[in-house]
Amino acid sequence: xxxxxxxxxxxPVTSVLAALADxxxxxxxRALAEGGEAACGSFDFGxxxxxxxxxxRVLREAGLTRTRAAGTxxxxxxxxxxxxKLYPGLLDAVLTPRPPA
Amino acid sequence: xxxxxxxxxxxPVTSVLAALADxxxxxxxRALAEGGEAACGSFDFGxxxxxxxxxxRVLREAGLTRTRAAGTxxxxxxxxxxxxKLYPGLLDAVLTPRPPA
DNA sequence: GAGCTTGTTCGACAATTGTCGAACAAGGGT
DNA sequence: ACCCTTGTTCGACAATTGTCGAACAAGCTC
Numbered sequence: 001x002x003x004x005x006x007x008x009x010x011x012p013v014t015s016v017l018a019a020l021a022d023x024x025x026x027x028x029x030r031a032l033a034e035g036g037e038a039a040c041g042s043f044d045f046g047x048x049x050x051x052x053x054x055x056x057r058v059l060r061e062a063g064l065t066r067t068r069a070a071g072t073x074x075x076x077x078x079x080x081x082x083x084x085k086l087y088p089g090l091l092d093a094v095l096t097p098r099p100p101a
Numbered sequence: 102x103x104x105x106x107x108x109x110x111x112x113p114v115t116s117v118l119a120a121l122a123d124x125x126x127x128x129x130x131r132a133l134a135e136g137g138e139a140a141c142g143s144f145d146f147g148x149x150x151x152x153x154x155x156x157x158r159v160l161r162e163a164g165l166t167r168t169r170a171a172g173t174x175x176x177x178x179x180x181x182x183x184x185x186k187l188y189p190g191l192l193d194a195v196l197t198p199r200p201p202a
Numbered sequence: 203g204a205g206c207t208t209g210t211t212c213g214a215c216a217a218t219t220g221t222c223g224a225a226c227a228a229g230g231g232t
Numbered sequence: 233a234c235c236c237t238t239g240t241t242c243g244a245c246a247a248t249t250g251t252c253g254a255a256c257a258a259g260c261t262c
Contacts, residue, residue, distance in 0.1 A: 012124075013127065013195060014121075014122050014123060014124055014127060015122075017118050017119075017121050017122035017195070018118075018119070018122035020115075020118045020122075021115050021116075021118035021119035021121075021122050022115060022249095022250085023113075023115055024250085026114065026115060039208085040208075040209065041207090041208065041209080047250085047251075047252090048251070048252055048253075049208080049209070049210090050209090050210080050211085050212095050251080050252060050253075050254090051250070051251055051252070052209090053209060053210055053211085054210095054249095054250075054251085055250090056209095057210090058249095069258095069259095071207095071208085071258095071259060071260065072206095072207060072208045072209075072258065072259045072260065073207090073208060073209080073259095074208080074209065074210095087194035087195075088190060088193070088194060089189060089190010089191060089193055089194050090190060090191060090194040090195075092189070092190055093188035093189060093190050093191040093194070094114060094118070094188075094191075123219095123220085125220090140238085141238075141239065142237090142238065142239080148220085148221075148222090149221070149222055149223075150238080150239065150240090151221075151222060151223075151224090151239090151240080151241085151242095152220070152221055152222070153239090154239060154240055154241085155219095155220075155221085155240095156220090157239095158240090159219095170228095170229095172228095172229060172230065172237095172238085173228065173229045173230065173236095173237060173238045173239075174229095174237090174238060174239080175238080175239065175240095
């Protein structure tokens with residue numbers, strides 16, 4: 001199946017924000033930001049693998065991540081540079097669990 | 102009734118993002134960013150006043166806006182400084198209708 | 203090939219959300 | 233006092249969304 005990774009400029013801002021506006025997905029994004037490329041299975045945040053797969057798709061289709069196959073696994077990584085270029089400050093604003101007061 | 106304007110630090114990031122992840126609300130935020138304080142009625146984006154009221158409440162309860170009464174109107178303004186302090190770059194990333202390529 | 207691991211997809215379901223019209227509340231103007 | 237303007241609140245409804253288990257697909261290892 002086609003991974004369907006859109007051009008980030010073609011994704012409405014609201015979709016990017018909506019993708020980030022979920023606790024599970026935000027944890028995934030933070031894990032990716034900290035750990036770099038990671039397999040889907042490494043994101044165990046108390047949801048089933050069906051749900052995890054769903055969240056990863058939302059992130060991918062919002063242009064936030066890229067996915068490549070590696071054996072039976074799929075490696076996911078954050079599209080950091082593109083995001084920082086198109087929405088400077090957005091990732092930084094969101095990556096910190098508790099922003100500086 | 103109490104306006105219920107929460108402390109921004111007490112609002113989860115996902116709520117802030119969710120509040121911004123809607124087209125109508127984003128238009129409201131952009132109008133506020135550009136025009137400063139404005140009456141609720143000035144946001145006519147093709148939705149009924151009930152819906153508009155709903156969106157303004159979402160924004161207010163997410164800590165994005167403040168509201169004060171003025172006659173029969175209610176004036177809304179963006180909590181810009183607080184937002185920029187707590188989530189630097191977030192507003193800027195979101196305010197431009199079409200971000201620079 | 204058999205079996206295991208890793209993900210995806212497919213309903214299904216509950217909860218949330220965006221939307222509306224109608225009813226209500228509060229102020230201002232005449 | 234009456235009406236008009238401005239918003240809010242109250243169901244109601246449709247659409248979307250998060251969640252799951254079960255079934256499926258693809259690849260590795262033995």
